[in-house]
Amino acid sequence: MFPAAILAASLVFTPADARLAHTTAGLIVANATPRDAGTRGAFSAANIILNAASAAGADTRIDTFSAPTPKGARYFTNVIAKFEKDPSRGWIVFVSHYDTKPGSGCPGANDGASTSGLLVAMCESLKRQEKILACNVMFIWTDGEECIERYSDVDGLWGARRAAQMLKDDRCDVKGVICLDMLGDRDLGVSIPRNTSSYLRKAALAVADATPLKGRVKTISEMIKDDHVPFAEAGFEAVTLIDFEYGSEKGLNDYWHTPEDTMDKISEKSLHEAGSLAMKFLDILPYVDKPSPKRKRKR
Numbered sequence: 001m002f003p004a005a006i007l008a009a010s011l012v013f014t015p016a017d018a019r020l021a022h023t024t025a026g027l028i029v030a031n032a033t034p035r036d037a038g039t040r041g042a043f044s045a046a047n048i049i050l051n052a053a054s055a056a057g058a059d060t061r062i063d064t065f066s067a068p069t070p071k072g073a074r075y076f077t078n079v080i081a082k083f084e085k086d087p088s089r090g091w092i093v094f095v096s097h098y099d100t101k102p103g104s105g106c107p108g109a110n111d112g113a114s115t116s117g118l119l120v121a122m123c124e125s126l127k128r129q130e131k132i133l134a135c136n137v138m139f140i141w142t143d144g145e146e147c148i149e150r151y152s153d154v155d156g157l158w159g160a161r162r163a164a165q166m167l168k169d170d171r172c173d174v175k176g177v178i179c180l181d182m183l184g185d186r187d188l189g190v191s192i193p194r195n196t197s198s199y200l201r202k203a204a205l206a207v208a209d210a211t212p213l214k215g216r217v218k219t220i221s222e223m224i225k226d227d228h229v230p231f232a233e234a235g236f237e238a239v240t241l242i243d244f245e246y247g248s249e250k251g252l253n254d255y256w257h258t259p260e261d262t263m264d265k266i267s268e269k270s271l272h273e274a275g276s277l278a279m280k281f282l283d284i285l286p287y288v289d290k291p292s293p294k295r296k297r298k299r
């Protein structure tokens with residue numbers, strides 16, 4: 001399904017791109033913390049991302065909307081950037097949330113800022129390499145991935161629900177939605193939970209072999225509630241790539257949603273590895289057919 005020969009074609013994510021990802025994450029943490037879901041801090045972060053992605057040469061816009069929460073209606077802000085090569089080709093969509101966990105005192109250097117910086121750097125990278133891009137690419141930075149109390153239809157994943165509905169309403173031909181979360185961890189390992197598209201899980205494992213992350217990308221039997229869920233529920237092939245072992249020792253996740261999630265825990269090296277992995281999807285997905293709805297198994 002994912003022939004090795006195709007892996008030879010490549011878009012490059014450079015160490016300089018990784019530096020931009022790291023710098024952007026630092027800007028978000030320094031200037032918009034906390035940026036809890038649907039708050040003014042989140043709106044400030046959205047503006048930092050809008051400016052950074054625009055400066056990187058992407059066609060970027062903001063989407064502000066109101067939604068119910070357990071604390072009453074709030075305004076949320078998604079940021080969307082598009083590289084549209086050819087309307088007849090499909091879209092590959094990358095998603096990162098940028099908000100912090102409400103009330104946790106968590107600066108979200110890894111959980112939110114790292115992959116948000118990464119998407120900005122991918123914009124810069126694609127701008128340079130647009131000529132060899134074989135599909136259309138959309139980047140979506142979501143607000144409100146984190147729930148306030150407990151995940152439900154009115155708590156958490158607000159930005160992703162909004163974006164999934166937007167893609168559906170636009171009848172967007174999407175080859176895959178790839179959510180990136182917590183991938184700046186200086187001790188990077190990538191997990192892919194069970195509640196994801198099997199076609200994209202296989203793609204991720206295939207592309208990982210052609211990157212420095214070879215051997216450090218694994219599928220896990222657990223289900224994880226992340227931004228990919230509303231996209232899957234809307235009928236899209238969706239996956240999340242997440243480092244859910246973010247802690248003081250191997251196997252621990254004790255920095256997650258705590259004040260310990262700080263910039264010194266993430267590295268340019270990990271962002272380079274994560275960016276290289278993400279870019280590889282753009283080398284192969286344009287050339288493979290996504291599963292037809294009939295063949296699609298229930299998630």
Ligand SMILES: [Zn+2]
Nearest residue numbers: 101111146257
């Ligand atoms: Zn989180």
